[in-house]
Amino acid sequence: MRTLSSEVKDHIGKVVHIEGWLHKKRLLGGLTFINVRDRHGLVQVVIQDKNEVEKLRGLQIGTVLSVDGTVVEEPRAPGGAELHDAKLTVLIPVEAEPIIEIDKPLSHKPDNLDTLLDNRPIGLRNLQESAIFKVQAKVLEAFRTYFADNDFTEINSPKLLAEATEGGAEVFKLDYFGKTATLAQSAQFYKQIMVGVFERVFETNPTYRAEPSATTRHMTEYITIDAEIGFIGLEELLNYAGNCLISVVNKVRQDCPNALKMWNVPDFVLPKTGEEIPRLSITEIHGMFLDATKEDHTGEDDLAPAEERWICDYTKKNLGSEAVLVTGWPSKSKTFKFYHRKNEQDPGLADRADLLFRGIEIATLSMREHRYDRLIAQLKNLGGDPNSAGYAPLLSVYKFGMPPHGGWGWGLERTVEKILNLNSVKEATHFPRDINRLSP
RNA sequence: GGGCUCGUAGUGAAGAGGCCUAUCACGCCUCCCUGUCACGGAGGAGAUCGCCGGUUCGAAUCCGGUCGGGCCCGCCA
Secondary structure, X not given: OEOOHHHHHHHOOOEEEEEEEEEEEEEOOOOEEEEEEEOOEEEEXXXXXXXXXXOOOOOOOOOEEEEEEEEEEOOOOHHHEEEEEEEEEEEEOOOOOOOOOOOOOOOOOHHHHHHHHHOHHHHOOXXXXXXXXXXXXXXXXXXXXXXHHOOOEEOOOOOEEOOOOOOOOOOOEEEEOOEEEEEOOOOHHHHHHHHHHHOEEEEEEEEEOOOOOOOOOXXXXXXXXXXXXXXXXXXXXXXXXXXXXXXXXXXXXXXXXXXXXXOOOOOOOOOOOOOOOOEEEHHHHHHHHHHHHOOOOOOOOOOOHHHHHHHHHHHHHHHOOOEEEEEOEEOOOOOOOOOEOEOOXXXXXXXXXXXXXXXXXXXXXXXXXXXXXXXXXXXXXXXXXXXXXXXXXXXXXXXXXXXXXXEEEEEHHHHHHHHOOOOOHHHHOOOOOEOOEOOO
């Protein structure tokens, strides 16, 4: 029976059988140390028998093997225990030299990003790399826990769609048995439809954008954590998102200390559970940024990237939070979409916000216009055709009773990137897709 | 799409007209080494310096083009 690396220390004095990949060889003459990697980490094996060592001659890191050995408590060994009197069995010999290092940190310099990503299939075995994706999995788990705790139902919406659904972002088009299909640029309409079924829903699925963006924060395919909540107001929505971020970060802080250490992540500066993330309006931020930098973005409908970086730094130092909710979005703007709800008191503003964390937007939140007549009017006003195949079946649901509702689209990779203090979303993506990359 | 930048062994870097027959580190091969954990030591293999053209007595180095990256901006989340 197989013993995992994490369980070895529970079998001191006994013979165990481990299986995994050769991760490191250190030959000291009469004594050889090897590390065997499995899904929980590394086991150190000590080999004295020359014949056993000889089995590894010419074999490279990545060789799949099993080892039978006696567990010995040993303070000098990583983890406090190691295997002695080892008998090796090579299961899959690997003679090819690794194309990229597995046992040492890889370069994450922007100039070397291409090499890092070209060699992903093997590079992901590197413990520093796999730590990123353990955190990604933990972040998803934390979201799911948060949603479960708050009575959400998980859904999955289609990604092959009849035609463009929202406007704004460019969509990918592809042949669909002679018709034109598009790849979903969001789960927007479907999650809203599902509010009519379950009130509170979420999904964590890919989203596709055909934007020609070449930046450290854009990809053509990325995972969105989409949430939609019925019977809710803007204030409550912002609190849900803020609490969600805090609980996600706390979960990673608690469960992934090694990854945070490995990536030299600075301490998180966030409000305590239940406290509010600071809120500032676009106008306020434009003004503060102008005062601080003499750079003028007042009058612009959106924040400039430099402002997003600056305001997070500001709130970190002055308001105890490196996350901030940006409010006060104008409704007469390209940023206003037809399904957004205008503010009742001030129709010049939309009931929406962006959640910024460590310098970038990680989520967009809004209340949706749930009243059929107003929704149709807003769609027509922005040049949409309510009778088109992309809209009509989805809009019909508003005739059958939709409560006030709102939700968010939240970028998984950006969140992981910032949690681990990486340079680019692509570093937080197993196999990123961008304007220049479709492989591996 | 615009501006700016960068392409040197498998990987990461140095070299900025002749000292380059291209240097170093990791990795790889051979040998030595009984407590390594970035093991150490000795030796070795591995690069037509992204590609094409030009300037020059001479180009990895200067110029032009081209291909491929990166960063920022725009678009966008």
